[in-house]
Amino acid sequence: MAFCNPLTTIQFIRRVWKEATRTAGFAIATLLFVSVGVQPALAQDVELIRDTEIERVLKNYEDPLLVAAGIDPATVKLYLVNDPEINAAATQSPLQGEEEDILVNTGTFLQLKTPNQMIGILAHETGHIAGGHLIRDASAMQKASIPMLIGMAVGIAAMAAGGGGNAGMGAIMLGQQAAESQFMAFSRTQEGTADQMGQKFLLKTHQSGRGMLEVFEKFANDDARSAYYQMAFISDHPADRERIDLLAREVDASPYKDAPDSPEAIHEFHMIQAKLSGYLSKPDTVLQRYPMTDQSEEGHYARAMAYFRQPNMKMALDEIDALVKLEPRNPYFWEVLGQINVEMAHPDKGIAPYQKSVDLMPDAPLLRIDLAAAQLATEKPALAKPALENLRIALQQENDNTFAWYETAQAYSQLGNEPMANLSTAELDYSAGNMGGAAHFATIAAQGLPKGSPDWQRANDIMAVIGPQRRRRE
Numbered sequence: 436m437a438f439c440n441p442l443t444t445i446q447f448i449r450r451v452w453k454e455a456t457r458t459a460g461f462a463i464a465t466l467l468f469v470s471v472g473v474q475p476a477l478a479q480d481v482e483l484i485r486d487t488e489i490e491r492v493l494k495n496y497e498d499p500l501l502v503a504a505g506i507d508p509a510t511v512k513l514y515l516v517n518d519p520e521i522n523a524a525a526t527q528s529p530l531q532g533e534e535e536d537i538l539v540n541t542g543t544f545l546q547l548k549t550p551n552q553m554i555g556i557l558a559h560e561t562g563h564i565a566g567g568h569l570i571r572d573a574s575a576m577q578k579a580s581i582p583m584l585i586g587m588a589v590g591i592a593a594m595a596a597g598g599g600g601n602a603g604m605g606a607i608m609l610g611q612q613a614a615e616s617q618f619m620a621f622s623r624t625q626e627g628t629a630d631q632m633g634q635k636f637l638l639k640t641h642q643s644g645r646g647m648l649e650v651f652e653k654f655a656n657d658d659a660r661s662a663y664y665q666m667a668f669i670s671d672h673p674a675d676r677e678r679i680d681l682l683a684r685e686v687d688a689s690p691y692k693d694a695p696d697s698p699e700a701i702h703e704f705h706m707i708q709a710k711l712s713g714y715l716s717k718p719d720t721v722l723q724r725y726p727m728t729d730q731s732e733e734g735h736y737a738r739a740m741a742y743f744r745q746p747n748m749k750m751a752l753d754e755i756d757a758l759v760k761l762e763p764r765n766p767y768f769w770e771v772l773g774q775i776n777v778e779m780a781h782p783d784k785g786i787a788p789y790q791k792s793v794d795l796m797p798d799a800p801l802l803r804i805d806l807a808a809a810q811l812a813t814e815k816p817a818l819a820k821p822a823l824e825n826l827r828i829a830l831q832q833e834n835d836n837t838f839a840w841y842e843t844a845q846a847y848s849q850l851g852n853e854p855m856a857n858l859s860t861a862e863l864d865y866s867a868g869n870m871g872g873a874a875h876f877a878t879i880a881a882q883g884l885p886k887g888s889p890d891w892q893r894a895n896d897i898m899a900v901i902g903p904q905r906r907r908r909e
């Protein structure tokens with residue numbers, strides 16, 4: 436049951452860039468997820484990978500499906516989760532302006548074979564959103580959590596009464612199983628509905644439904660073999676078979692059942708696989724899969740990332756140079772070239788490639804943030820102003836990007852503007868959920884800013900928003 440796993444049917448509460456880690460083309464962020472109704476036992480940190488190239492490909496897959504479903508694409512955000520397991524899930528977003536989030540694991544990209552399979556998964560998740568399942572999911576999870584909490588109470592009581600750790604743990608497990616089985620029964624009908632709605636959106640967009648079928652068939656087979664599946668509380672194998680048979684009939688009935696992926700789409704998919712596997716797998720494994728004899732773009736890309744990771748910057752540079760020569764108008768190759776130079780402690784040499792990536796794709800905030808970071812890393816006063824301008828444009832699209840706020844504070848510091856540096860630090864803390872820090876820096880920023888100015892007003896707004904929140908918690 437890898438897809439739409441109930442443990443990932445969770446409420447996304449805030450995004451936190453725990454460490455401002457950036458690596459060739461990627462930024463790693465950490466999100467805190469808390470499952471609905473069960474707190475804080477199932478709170479988990481989820482590591483996100485931010486990458487303009489992959490995010491854009493996912494969006495290009497997803498947006499036509501949302502339009503077909505009558506949903507405004509601006510209300511759904513896609514997130515790439517760093518996890519080798521194959522999984523995807525739709526969740527409600529608590530963020531303003533976003534109604535739902537779709538989370539896709541990196542393992543999904545690495546394990547699937549075709550763009551059409553990934554699009555099929557997204558169509559299924561879009562089916563959950565269009566079917567309004569997420570709201571009902573929340574209440575189902577709340578109901579399902581009750582036997583679990585009872586189980587926990589019994590477990591703790593048994594342990595306290597000296598019943599031995601094992602007896603207590605057993606009761607906790609039973610409670611969890613009861614909760615899960617209740618949730619599973621509820622979700623089976625929803626899974627079927629999501630399949631059917633997803634197929635409808637694929638039909639509307641003239642795409643084959645076969646990819647979705649292939650993925651779910653693989654899961655039914657994997658599940659039947661896994662020991663996990665033998666556990667009593669997921670004994671719905673026949674139901675799964677029925678679901679797949681129904682799906683197969685729907686796929687067959689579509690006039691687009693044989694619509695192929697375009698050669699461009701297949702290349703794009705393979706490039707993402709090369710980038711992710713180059714970065715996430717062990718360098719030795721990557722070099723086995725993409726040996727030097729492989730002079731394709733995929734081969735160069737995977738090796739560039741693997742050498743970057745090793746790190747062997749000289750080799751990484753050779754590989755990415757080869758790609759830039761092959762495709763001089765690809766912003767993502769310039770981005771990696773810029774990053775390699777910055778990592779080699781040559782931020783001055785990183786600026787031109789990053790600038791090229793921004794020129795080729797001016798509306799990509801992550802590219803501008805990286806350019807600004809390179810400009811500021813040179814510590815040349817003349818570059819602080821253009822850096823600030825790049826950050827300003829990026830923050831218009833990603834107002835909660837704490838790394839961009841961090842760099843903005845650096846830029847103001849370099850320009851000798853301490854009140855604005857303090858206000859930017861307040862924004863950084865606010866986006867990261869560090870309300871104490873936000874209140875502190877907003878207060879000292881307000882003291883130094885011209886009274887009545889928009890920035891002074893913003894500092895006061897931050898203090899006003901935080902005041903009641905802090906009081907409520909205390």
Ligand SMILES: [Zn+2]
Nearest residue numbers: 438439626629
């Ligand atoms: Zn599902």
